[in-house]
Amino acid sequence: MTVLAGKHPQGSPRGSPRARRGARSPASALFWRLFLINGLVFAAGLTVLALSPATVSSPVLLTELPILAVGLAVMLGANAVLLRTSLAPLGALTALMERVDLLRSRDRIAHSGSGDLGTLIATFNAMLDRLEAERSASAAHALAAQEAERQRIARELHDEIGQSLTVVLLALKRTVDRAPHDLRAELHTVAETVRASLDEVRQVARRLRPGVLEDLGLISAMNALASDFSGSSGVPVTRLLDARLPQLSGDTELVIYRIAQESLTNIARHARASHVELSLRAEPDTEPDTVVLRVTDDGRGGPIHDGAGIRGMRERAMLIGADLTIDRAPSQGTEVRLSVPLVPAPIAERRE
Structure with a gap:
């Protein structure tokens, strides 16, 4: 996609x-x-x-x-x-x-x-x-080339490095069974290290290529994204995800997912937040009808500087005719708001 x-x-x-x-x-x-x-x-x-x-x-x-x-x-x-x-x-x-x-x-x-x-x-x-x-x-x-490169790297991580680590892990298990008793503890430690490396490779591959987005849809992908974020950062995420969203194009779903992913990444790196709220809802009362993504944290906030990550988010939003605003949250912290009109984007088009 x-x-x-x-x-x-x-x-x-x-x-x-x-x-x-x-x-x-x-x-x-x-x-x-x-x-x-x-x-x-x-x-x-x-x-x-x-x-x-x-x-x-x-x-x-x-x-x-x-x-x-x-x-x-x-x-x-x-x-x-x-x-x-x-x-x-x-x-x-x-x-x-x-x-x-x-x-x-x-x-x-x-x-x-x-x-x-x-x-x-x-x-x-x-x-x-x-x-x-x-x-x-x-x-x-540029973004199409970036997505293609991400998919290529994800495939190589999964098919080559992941498979190689799996082979090493299986060989270690067989070796542990035949090893002397005094070496089994060290071999177990090595096996756990390889297992942890294999898990990290799989997590990187999932971040690069959100297969759950293509297989299970946007809501499942957002839930998986929130779970991965909480698991890696320890920050709880309140999820307000509307399961009755209108039909969205593949490009629109990918843009929403990537902007949510970049927002959570920025929170983990810079916000020092203790709580995050991830919201994705349809707002049919607006003109035109819109789907709104909000990512809000209670971190330190501060001035908003358009770095490479934020400019990449703005470029993605522009491709589908969406409006992206990044401002201080009502109480404290930062709020990222993406408003996606439910009309065909004039510039972007999808290639399978």
């Missing part, structure tokens, strides 16, 4: 004449708009001065200076208002450039499609759409 990217979005070639004309048109339109605004302001000011009874002597009299100052202030004020109105979308565009993150939720600038900057904003939004699609496709290919 692997996650693969869909087709790359098609568009005009970067160096095509159409693309070059599209790149020049917003700047050209902005230039002419500013030129016309300034021309309109100065023409209006000139008309008002020409039709008003105010006159200007040569040299300028002191009594005429206030009239000139008021006229200049009115023209500058009108020019400032018109320019600020025309250039207001640039402020929103700058703010979006500063906060945009291709792994976060879609963030775009709303525009009416009219005005000189409408084309610029529409082009920028289209660029973000294209970058997100390309990032999703690249991440999907």
Whole structure:
């Protein structure tokens, strides 16, 4: 079960004449708009001065200076208002450039499609759409390769190293039966060491390739994941797993499982928690209907830093159109929340 990217979005070639004309048109339109605004302001000011009874002597009299100052202030004020109105979308565009993150939720600038900057904003939004699609496709290919490599390593651990350790363990058992009495204790110790190594190899193989997910389904896989976590870390896990989940695709189940697995791994490594809650429920009252995964701990919490593990979780969530948030829990510790809409993902597709 692997996650693969869909087709790359098609568009005009970067160096095509159409693309070059599209790149020049917003700047050209902005230039002419500013030129016309300034021309309109100065023409209006000139008309008002020409039709008003105010006159200007040569040299300028002191009594005429206030009239000139008021006229200049009115023209500058009108020019400032018109320019600020025309250039207001640039402020929103700058703010979006500063906060945009291709792994976060879609963030775009709303525009009416009219005005000189409408084309610029529409082009920028289209660029973000294209970058997100390309990032999703690249991440999907990388994660697909990662899953394939995990499955290969898991098979080798199970079929080669696991079988070899099993053969060694059986040989040790036969040797113990024929060994002198004074050597049996040492051979028993060696056999237990080999048995423990075999168990560790099997656990690593299960973590790399969740066979229970394919064989028994998501709920059984989540229960096994919680049991393995409690067994290795000693931290109890409260499980709130809805057995009546709606039908989910193989990709969606794999993403939910991997994000839960990474969350529990982070808790074991960093949280110093004494209790964990693992919840997976359907929320049909939302729009659209969603399945929500929550992993909450009562550990030390603290600032959330997007390391390699968290960014990998965000990339997986992006592949199925899910929303991933990592924040402080209501009481203390950290809460990981994955909200999966029950709609087909636009980018990911499954290959058996």
